[in-house]
Each structure stands twice: as structure tokens, then as C-alpha cells.
Amino acid sequence: MSPNTLESIKSYYNARAPGYDTETNFHPHQASDYLHWISPKPGMHILDLACGTGAITLPLKRAVGPTGRVVGADISDVSLEIARSKAEDEGLDIEWVECDISTIYAVPGIEEGSFDVVSCAAALVLLKDPGMAVREWARLLKPGGLLITGVLTGDTMVRGIVLDRVAEEEVMGLLRSAGLDGGESFLTESYAEPKYLDVEKAGEMFDALFEEAPVPRTWYADLVVPSRREKSKEIFEREMKKLAGPDGKLVEYVRFHMAIGRKV
Numbered sequence: 001m002s003p004n005t006l007e008s009i010k011s012y013y014n015a016r017a018p019g020y021d022t023e024t025n026f027h028p029h030q031a032s033d034y035l036h037w038i039s040p041k042p043g044m045h046i047l048d049l050a051c052g053t054g055a056i057t058l059p060l061k062r063a064v065g066p067t068g069r070v071v072g073a074d075i076s077d078v079s080l081e082i083a084r085s086k087a088e089d090e091g092l093d094i095e096w097v098e099c100d101i102s103t104i105y106a107v108p109g110i111e112e113g114s115f116d117v118v119s120c121a122a123a124l125v126l127l128k129d130p131g132m133a134v135r136e137w138a139r140l141l142k143p144g145g146l147l148i149t150g151v152l153t154g155d156t157m158v159r160g161i162v163l164d165r166v167a168e169e170e171v172m173g174l175l176r177s178a179g180l181d182g183g184e185s186f187l188t189e190s191y192a193e194p195k196y197l198d199v200e201k202a203g204e205m206f207d208a209l210f211e212e213a214p215v216p217r218t219w220y221a222d223l224v225v226p227s228r229r230e231k232s233k234e235i236f237e238r239e240m241k242k243l244a245g246p247d248g249k250l251v252e253y254v255r256f257h258m259a260i261g262r263k264v
């Protein structure tokens, strides 16, 4: 399977959608944090990118009320259908858009300078070119509007240190190069119990990386090159040992580097 094609992401989340709201993971907790950071007010216009089954989108609409506007966009039609049906049950008038959020600007009705807030929870890392996407999203904000997004920290998956390339400074850098001000950047608490890894089992962990679900597996695409796999495994074992403390243990968290930039 080719890594992170839109089709692969769509079918991965379409399959996950029916159980998404009852999965026991950090997403509901994170959704309530996004609501806190966004602090929606009556009359606001808000664009919730990669809205999934509407965990953030529905409460946003409740808060902005009938004079506000909320748009939820996602590539997964099954997720959107679930979100739409929940909204209809509550009589919430939300606009749903099935599209690639990287090119949301091309969707009719999504106008430059028209949103108070653009949010994208737990999806930036899935995009092919997050820098380009963030620049386009920034153009949709009104002056003073906020763009709120984040990427997992490297220690979420010590095994996936590659994620660090889009971590901390980079996520803020993306917002800055989209013309937003330096704003705020901070680390969230861990959304899951810390997981202790035994570096003596690094070789097994390396092999297990390739048995994970399709989307996470693509994060390690560089290592899948068959001619490099044994070499990669050696480096992986060595680096895990270097990272571990004297007790040979490493801890994984589920934390996010958050970035909130303001359009000036």
C-alpha cells in the first residue's frame, strides 16, 4: 500500500468511523481541550478541519448558536455521515464538506478572511504538505482570527522518533511561515498512561512496527526499504539503548506540541 495516499486515509478512517466515538483513547479528552482553547462565542464563524465524527464540531455549533457558522470538513464520508446524523438529531445547522482539507480553499463558500477560528485536531501529521496546508488555512482567517492545531510529540512513540521532524518548533514554524504571529506554543499533558518500554526488546519492537495499522506504518516508510531493513534494525537498537536511562527503560507518552497563531 502506498503511504498516506488520500484513498488509504479515507478507507482507514471510513472503517474506523462506526466505532470512533466509543474507542477508548485520548480523542474525547483532546476534543474538550480544543473547545477550551477555541472558546467559541455566539456568532463566531469556525472551520473545523478533519472533523471526523464531529467531536469538536457539534459542541462548537452549540456554542456559536444560530447567528454563528460552523463548517466541518473531512475526507471520510462515513465519518461525515455519522457527524451529520448526530447534528440533525440535535437540530444543529452545521455545514459538512467532504474534501481534502489541504485544498479546502477551493470549496465554494469557503472564503478568504471569513473565519474567526480554524482548527485541525489530530490530523496535521497525516497531510502530505502540512506547510502548504497551514499557509492556505491562514488565508481563511479574519484579522485577529486563530488557527489551532498540533502534532504529537516525539515521545508519544519513542519508536517513531521520525515524528520529531514535525514537532515543537516546526509546528510553530509552520504557523509563522503562514504569516501568523508567534503566539503561543506549549506541551499538553499526556492523554494516556505512560507506557514503559524495555530496550532489551528493541529488536522485537522494531519488527512489530511493521505490523501496525496502515496509517501509523507509513510514518516509518523510510525504514521499509528492504535492502536497509537489517541495517535500520541495528541502528534502532543502538539508538533505543542511547535514549534509555541507566535502568534500561524508556517512557512513551501521548502528548501534543500545540501551536496557536494569530492573524495580524
Ligand SMILES: C[S@@+](CC[C@H](N)C(=O)[O-])C[C@H]1O[C@@H](n2cnc3c(N)ncnc32)[C@H](O)[C@@H]1O
Pocket: 006, 009, 010, 013, 027, 030, 031, 049, 050, 051, 052, 053, 054, 055, 056, 073, 074, 075, 076, 079, 099, 100, 101, 102, 120, 121, 122, 123, 126, 127
Ligand atoms: C484522528 S482523526 C481526528 C478526528 C477529529 N478531529 C477528532 O479529534 O475526533 C483524523 C481525521 O483526519 C481526517 N483526515 C486525514 N487526512 C485528511 C485530509 N487530507 N483531508 C480531510 N480529512 C483528512 C480523517 O478522515 C480523520 O477523520
